[in-house]
Amino acid sequence: MNTLVTEISPTYHLLADRPKYKPHIVPLLSVQNLNVHIQKKHILKNVSMSIPDKSITCIIGPSGCGKTTLLRSFNRLHDDSPEVKISGNIIIDNEDIYGKDVEVTHIRKKMGLLAQRPTVLPMSIFENVAYGPKLYGTRNRRKLYEIVKHQLEAVGLWSEVKDRLKTPAVRLSIGQQQRLCLARGLAVEPEIILGDEATSALDPISTSTIEELFLKLKREYSIVLVTHTLRQAKRIADYVAFMYLGELVEFGTADEVFNNPVNKLTHDYLSGSFS
């Protein structure tokens, strides 16, 4: 365990199983020569990377480096913006996300998105989690209840809300709402959890709750987080991708990137020369 870890709360023992060396990555999702243009601006330049399964990958980099654009192209959130032009391949389960015959809802089902601010649906706590399963045809009340209970337990919200499942979800605190959003995403059984600065609107306690959740969830899911806080990446990342001006500068295990960055830019960014 490196020094960065020890300064954090003891619940982070899960970090012990962080990969020390670059393993034979079993890519769950791989990005090949991804180029994204927004109007005439070249936002992502020839990005290629493999997102490993069952681990946390943090994408770091200064503002405007294309982190969020990259994350959003994973579940085709650019589809409704005609000014965004995308070329290259993103492969998940041997299927190109941007392939011709691919149905977009089918791709999105594989990825749960956790936005910067929690966005609960205008319905009850129960209905929020049950929304996804209902979309995919689960109608049985008891089965839905089981799913809701299971997912709320998974995000540690069950004990807090089990007596008020019917109250509107907006009544929850922001931190609880974000966990509810996570549970809602998990309920459609995705393979990947995408987080776009998912904790930046939260207080420190909620943040650490979410971070602990990620550490727990990575046993079953692959998690990709865009984060603005280096400290967070240091706390929870297994792999780190450093991006700068639309290019992927460095990708490696957290240990490699944080302790022995290969690229000088990475080194400078990590040491705070620019941000």
Add this chain to the structure above:
Amino acid sequence: MRKFEERFFKALMVISIITIISVLFYILFIIVQKGFPSLSWEMVSKVPSGGYYLGKEGGILNAIVGSLLLMVGSVIISLAISLPVALYINFIIHKSSKLSNLLRFTFDILFGIPSIVYGAFGFMLMIYFGIQASLLGGIIAVSFLIIPILVRSIDEVAGFVPKELIEALQSLGATRFEILKVVVKQIAPGITTAIILAFGRGIGDASTVLFTAGFTDSIPTSLSQPAATLPLAIFFQLGSPIAEVQNRAYSAALILTVIILALSLSARFINSKISKSNL
């Protein structure tokens, strides 16, 4: 000096508020003062008898029922048109695209067209299709009148739906239609407000129904029969030289005001119910 400025503008605002409120209350006062004495149970429960417009007995039940039927019909028709339009310009195409703004501009212009023009236009259509002055004709003309109001006010609330909500739904794998269902739920209070606004505008308008709905002393039993409306009942009675009949016009105005008031209050009630269960 700056303190003076502050006080001056504050005073200006207060004066404006007082002016508008007092005008409003003066109108209400006149309506109540002149209308209340001739208001009776007979007025709201009976159709006019033969000599009603000469001061004989009867009531304006025909106009009350006619107006309500007319408005229910036009709200249903125009909502069925306006809601898809408002959703289209906000969620199907980009909400600040050229087409969206062009459509908004179009509805703004339609909003400003005098209602008598809609009445005349409706009348023209009726002649073309061979429909006589009837409840249906009135419903169509009033729909023309309130569609722009509905579109623009629903558009207004739809603009406030956060992009993140749409994206959250998208990433759950919801289709466009499924997304729109949640959106409608989210803006339901705004839609009710829009309906009330449109209802209030439509039920108080005389000139759209003048040629299209006609006027009759009986309650319409089918869409093809003419229907009396409150604004026209007021108009015809006010034109009478008999003081008693004139006062009845004020009673009719009072009834119209009470209907709109009751409607606004119930809409508020429904809204708070909706928001309690969702928001």
